[in-house]
Amino acid sequence: MADLELRNFTKVYQAGSTDPIIGVDDLNITLEEGNFLVLVGPSGCGKSTTLRSIAGLESVSEGEIRINGNVVNDAKPKDRDIAMVFQNYALYPHMSARENMSFGLKMTTNLSDEEVSDRVERVADMMGIGDLLGDKPKELSGGQQQRVALGRAIVREPQVFLLDEPLSNLDAKLRAHMRTEIQELQNDLNITTVYVTHDQTEAMTMGDKIAILDGGKLQQVGTPLECYYAPKNRFVAGFIGEPAMNFFEMEVDNSDLLSDGIRYSLSESRFDSVRGEGRVTLGIRPEDIELVDGSGDHTARAKVNVIEPLGDINYMHAEAGGTELTVKIPGERYVTEGSEVTLAFPEDKIHLFSGETGDALCNRSLPTDESFSAQLSLHD
Ligand code: ADP
Ligand code: MG
Numbered sequence: 001m002a003d004l005e006l007r008n009f010t011k012v013y014q015a016g017s018t019d020p021i022i023g024v025d026d027l028n029i030t031l032e033e034g035n036f037l038v039l040v041g042p043s044g045c046g047k048s049t050t051l052r053s054i055a056g057l058e059s060v061s062e063g064e065i066r067i068n069g070n071v072v073n074d075a076k077p078k079d080r081d082i083a084m085v086f087q088n089y090a091l092y093p094h095m096s097a098r099e100n101m102s103f104g105l106k107m108t109t110n111l112s113d114e115e116v117s118d119r120v121e122r123v124a125d126m127m128g129i130g131d132l133l134g135d136k137p138k139e140l141s142g143g144q145q146q147r148v149a150l151g152r153a154i155v156r157e158p159q160v161f162l163l164d165e166p167l168s169n170l171d172a173k174l175r176a177h178m179r180t181e182i183q184e185l186q187n188d189l190n191i192t193t194v195y196v197t198h199d200q201t202e203a204m205t206m207g208d209k210i211a212i213l214d215g216g217k218l219q220q221v222g223t224p225l226e227c228y229y230a231p232k233n234r235f236v237a238g239f240i241g242e243p244a245m246n247f248f249e250m251e252v253d254n255s256d257l258l259s260d261g262i263r264y265s266l267s268e269s270r271f272d273s274v275r276g277e278g279r280v281t282l283g284i285r286p287e288d289i290e291l292v293d294g295s296g297d298h299t300a301r302a303k304v305n306v307i308e309p310l311g312d313i314n315y316m317h318a319e320a321g322g323t324e325l326t327v328k329i330p331g332e333r334y335v336t337e338g339s340e341v342t343l344a345f346p347e348d349k350i351h352l353f354s355g356e357t358g359d360a361l362c363n364r365s366l367p368t369d370e371s372f373s374a375q376l377s378l379h380d
Helices: 047-055 097-108 113-126 142-154 172-189 200-206 224-229 234-239 268-274 370-376
Strands: 004-013 021-031 036-040 062-067 082-085 160-164 192-197 209-214 217-222 246-253 256-259 262-265 279-284 290-292 299-309 313-320 323-330 340-344 351-354 360-362
Touching (some): 004 047, 021 047, 036 047, 047 160, 113 142, 192 200, 209 224, 209 234, 234 279, 268 351, 313 340
Parallel strands (some): 036 192, 036 209, 082 160
Antiparallel strands (some): 004 062, 256 262, 279 351, 299 313, 299 340
16 A cells, blocks of 8 residues: 555645645655655745645645545644654754654653653664753754754654755755765665655655656656656756756757757657657757767767866866757866867767657667666666
């Protein structure tokens, strides 16, 4: 049985006499017990609306939310067996870490004081804050405070765990550390979790599955690798991956694609996928463009604007046929800013999207080895 299910979930905000705002439009998502789903998308796409509705903090306009098979649309938040952690984790400032973690348990369960203490101490030890239980929030660092906030939710041993951008207030290094920590915790506890973030890196690194939203609409649900290698549309292709995929707007001309000064000939199978389209977008990731000597099929001249060295690699920002693009090259490769280079765009690495709808017409070819395929496919 699915642990958490959204069926045609729609949320419309109707504020006074203004036009209704559609927060989330016809969302379908299923999580099995223990799944870790990352809900990701740009600001305003409906992530918090979805999470708050699952928690019972917002009403459902249409559709159903099911927990353990039961429709909970009308259930009170406290009856849903859910714990939620927000970006602004708002610990009670006058309470110690122990009191902050015990408070909810005391309010919502009839556990004895001793049982509450046991649970709080066990979770605090697991989270590495066992020694800090006597401290008030202001005596704790940002990371320690966030651990207390997570611990406060975990001690309740909920059926479903909801996290809304819980790491946004932390600095980059601590964020990376807490990412791993939350994953380990979730693995150990095996609690069904929905984790909301606008950060595609968090989505890629943390999720068993990711669901990408834009404008209240679901764009794709899949494993991180599936969304990376086989995006369903141009939005997903551009959102997942950092630096972003490069896009060329092109016209279909017989079996060639044309844009300012670039002619790209398509093999028969790829041409088949664009047949009938007037304009398409060609997408290729920064790591798939090659710096080559001489000219040939699927190459173009490019002007190098800026080199961004990261040590092991360089990002080369260049311009080809009026389109700006980013190319990932080895760190030891020396290219002068302002110079001209030849770039190759291997045909097996390109994605083609409909110019009209943005839907993927053809994704890049995939490595065929088994370990890759295993990670690529959905494992519920
Ligand atoms: P996210 O968390 O992805 O940034 P939200 O779920 O907060 O996005 O918001 C989704 C959409 O719903 C936005 O257009 C937002 O302005 C709108 N919205 C959110 N909360 C309310 C509200 N209480 N009243 C009216 N509109 C809202
Ligand atoms: Mg939000």
